[in-house]
Amino acid sequence: MFSKLTKGLLAGSVAASALMVAGTASADGMVALLLPENVNPRWEQQDAAAFLATMAEIAPDVQVEVFNANNDTAMQQRQAEQALTQGAQVLVVIPIDGESSAIIADTAAEEGVPTIAYDRMINSQNTAFWIQADMFATGAAQAQHVVDNTASGDTLVLLRGSPTDPNAGVIADGQMSVLQPLFDSGERVLGYANWTPGWDPAIARRSMDQALTQLNNGVQGVVSSNDGNAGAAIASMEEQGMAGTVPVSGLDCTVQAQQLMLLGLQTQCGWRPLHEMAAAAAHVTVRLLNGADYSDLATEVVQNGVGADVAFVPVDSYSAVGAEGVAYVIENDPSITREMVCQGEAAATEFCQ
Incomplete structure (x- = not known):
């Protein structure tokens, strides 16, 4: 049932305790994961846990900062700005609002930082990737x-x-x-x-x-x-x-x-295999950090709400x-x-x- 991409991304299981693994600061860079809220336990217990675990496995020297906006769009924008100030080189964003979150991707693009839309699309010309099921x-x-x-x-x-x-x-x-x-x-x-x-x-x-x-x-x-x-x-x-x-x-x-x-x-x-979605986001993130080709991961292209072509990483359900x-x-x-x-x-x- 899984796509070729997700079959190849994970070789083992992901434990919920991986939330405690956030990486350590290093010259290899920092990335930020922006969660929308904590009403739904999946964001922290599954998505963030799997993202952190995969990053710890494939890029252990990359620092990962996790933010939770608690359903406050203005707070999520401030958290994105904070991450950029701290030197984030990639933003992985689960937007609260697909429209207002465009400012996050646009601001990041001004600093040369790509934005991955995880689960929910960001309607910006500067959305680099989208990872989601149908x-x-x-x-x-x-x-x-x-x-x-x-x-x-x-x-x-x-x-x-x-x-x-x-x-x-x-x-x-x-x-x-x-x-x-x-x-x-x-x-x-x-x-x-x-x-x-x-x-x-x-x-x-x-x-x-x-x-x-x-x-x-x-x-x-x-x-x-x-x-x-x-x-x-x-x-x-x-x-x-x-x-x-x-x-x-x-x-x-x-x-x-x-x-x-x-x-x-x-x-x-x-x-949906949230562990595979999060692992896919981690692999794309590392490719972006390394300036490596990612065409084998983003196998499709979709248009978002403002007509921008966005590389799409599909996951089954x-x-x-x-x-x-x-x-x-x-x-x-x-x-x-x-x-x-x-x-x-x-x-x-x-x-x-």
């Missing part, structure tokens, strides 16, 4: 799962992502590629839809509460754009005695999401469903173990026995 296909898979587990005339709720995250719009477009024809024909009914600023589960929870109130609990499926939204929807439905009776999609396959899947509360999550999906993720994701998933209520499930 988020349109991911959204389509989420919607198709919910459609496959509902009936004609059923009412669906759509809990979309953050309106400033360019991925959220692509995911939503993928979902609607499946759902719009069904809404138009009446095969499914759009009962409620809302965006989730900052991917904040508290906001998603309020949205789901509103949906259940407005629809008098008449909801048969939840197309959730990520696991945080899914968990919020499930918590809302638990109060109404509905959890476990309604298919709920997600994205990222966090440990909590996999536990919910084993309990039959969340039914699907889109999984997988739609995990039920216990079989959990087993697949555990087998293929080095940051998640069976022991981590089989905790709490999930420990009593057949999967964990």
Whole structure:
């Protein structure tokens, strides 16, 4: 299922403890990894951990500075400026906002520093690379799962992502590629839809509460754009005695999401090999530091929101469903173990026995 690029990038597993490995200052340079927030645990526990581990392996003398902007676009811009002042030679940025983050890439370019857009596109003429899976296909898979587990005339709720995250719009477009024809024909009914600023589960929870109130609990499926939204929807439905009776999609396959899947509360999550995405970012980063050719890594070119051609490093994805999906993720994701998933209520499930 993995691309030729990602198959060749990693030879071993990545431990979460790699977050403690940040490299040491040296003449070989410094790079900065700019995280968007800590609401979603993946950024620090998976993406940053894998990036640091790979950098420690392939370029141990390169200093890596990690910043977290806590969903504050102005703070992320200041962190980028701080990194450049400290001498960063490459910026790896997960933007909070694909539009406003353009100033980061533009400012870096003025100093001759390339910017890699990781996971989320940066809409700048100066974005050097983009590393991501096919988020349109991911959204389509989420919607198709919910459609496959509902009936004609059923009412669906759509809990979309953050309106400033360019991925959220692509995911939503993928979902609607499946759902719009069904809404138009009446095969499914759009009962409620809302965006989730900052991917904040508290906001998603309020949205789901509103949906259940407005629809008098008449909801048969939840197309959730990520696991945080899914968990919020499930918590809302638990109060109404509905959890476990309604298919709920997600994205990222966090440990909590996999536990919910084993309990039959969340039914699907889109999984991407985040360790491979982060490793790809590290390999591109080192090529840029060394002034080496990178055409074998960036195998495609895409256009971003301002029409700039951006070298694209594609990564595949997988739609995990039920216990079989959990087993697949555990087998293929080095940051998640069976022991981590089989905790709490999930420990009593057949999967964990």
